[in-house]
Amino acid sequence: MSFEVEISGLEGTDEEIDQSLPDFTDVRPDFHSLYEAADLDGYRNIVLIGNGGSVTSFRALYYSFISESDKNVRIVTTMEPDFLHRVSRDMEAEDTLVIPISKSGSTVGVIEALMYFMERNYDVLPVTSDNNGALRQIVEREDLDFVEHRDVSGRFSGLTETGLFPAEVIGIDSREVREGAEEMYEELEEEDNEAYRLASALREAQNRGYTEILNAIYSTRLYGFKPFFVQLIHESACKNGEGVTVFGDLGPEFQHHTNQRLFGGRKDVLPLFFRSEANEKRKIKIGDEIGDIDIRGRRLEDLENQDLSQSLKSEYTGVKQALEDEGMPYVTLTLEEHSHKSIGRLMVFLQITAVYFARFQQVDPFNQPDVEKSKQEGFEARFK
Secondary structure, X not given: OOEEEEEEOOOOOOOOOOOOOOHHHHOOOOXXXXXXXXXXXXXXEEEEEOOOXXXXXXXXXXXXXXHHOOOEEEEEOOOOHHHHHHXXXXXXXXXXXXXXXXXXXXXXXXXXXXXXXXXXXXXXXXXXXOOOOHHHHHHHHHOOOOEEOOOOOHHHOOOOHHHHHHHHHOOOOHHHHHHHHHHHXXXXXXXXXXXXXXXXXXXXXXXXXXXXXXXXXXXXXXXXXXXXXXXXXXXXXXXXXXXXXXXXXXXXXXXXXXXXXXXXXXXXXXXXXXEEOOOOXXXXXXXXXXXXXXXXXXXXXXXXXXXXXXXXXXXXXXXXHHHHHOOOOEEEEEEOOOOHHHHHHHHHHHHHHHHHHHHHHOOOOOOOHHHHHHHHHHHHHOOO
16 A cells, blocks of 8 residues: 554444545546646745645645755745745745645735735745635736636645645656545545544544544654644544644654653553655764764664664654553554655545544534634734
8 A cells, every 4th residue: 555554452433434535536636737837947946825734735745755856945834024034035036936825815824925925026826716815816916827726625635736736846746646646545435444444543542532642753754744634633523522632743853752741641642653664774884983982781883884764663663662561552654665656645545534533523524613713813803
């Protein structure tokens, strides 16, 4: 499947849900128009403006293939003036394209950040719906080209033009990503598939009091999937008093603080590890003059020729073994190959897991009523 899911200490809930795939899986990008819009060789820099689903999918793609990008990229999720100034200082208008993304076209912070760059004469190419939102009206008034945001909830739109267009702009093979997604859609049409199995395990864990998910990422190339997964779970499944909290950090860094919470705090945390077996192979070299230095009862020279990817795996293995010794449940998702298709497959897998998990909560996976309320309150506060 290009990745493996290990579930330890959880059998899955006895509850049943509808396992049919949601309608957004049928929405396919128009690659002819996408390629045409993405033919932007004249720009060295890309500024992507958006919030939530407008950027979380792209961030996951960008981090996964950051070494392949032929553009300098800044992701803008705030109207903070200090940050906008730093971005404009680093990326001059003459060789920078600004891509604001908003399905509704009325996300105020996106419009405010966009105004900052338009005032400074940056070129702009929005991604927005064919509606009457503010961003679409700006497109019409300023006679701008734009890419259409399909009628898909933002957090589930990353495998349409919303995520694939900016990915293509910076040199990521969007068609290969989408082909991987299509393969995963086919696999998930089977009953009791891997996404269902994971969602069922998460539901069982919740029923047993594990209401916190520690999303521990043992790969910098997968780190962009943390905010993507957080949004999928929080916005899809946490409604009507139901759901769980997802938090996390990069491993092994989180071990130096959050392991204390995991093992010493309340027993309500389920670790969900994301890791990769596709790391580069780099061996450690130890100079003769420092080889005799003591480190944890061994000599530093004992690390000679140790593969750094094996060292990283060993850090994960240590946490896993400690969990097993304590009889604590955990889930590990291991990416076995790192390719455009495998990342497309992973994005679909997490999207469908979130939909299934929301169905276990008996809530609508596709709305976000409490998000909309706070947006309106925040808008009104500007004028008080």
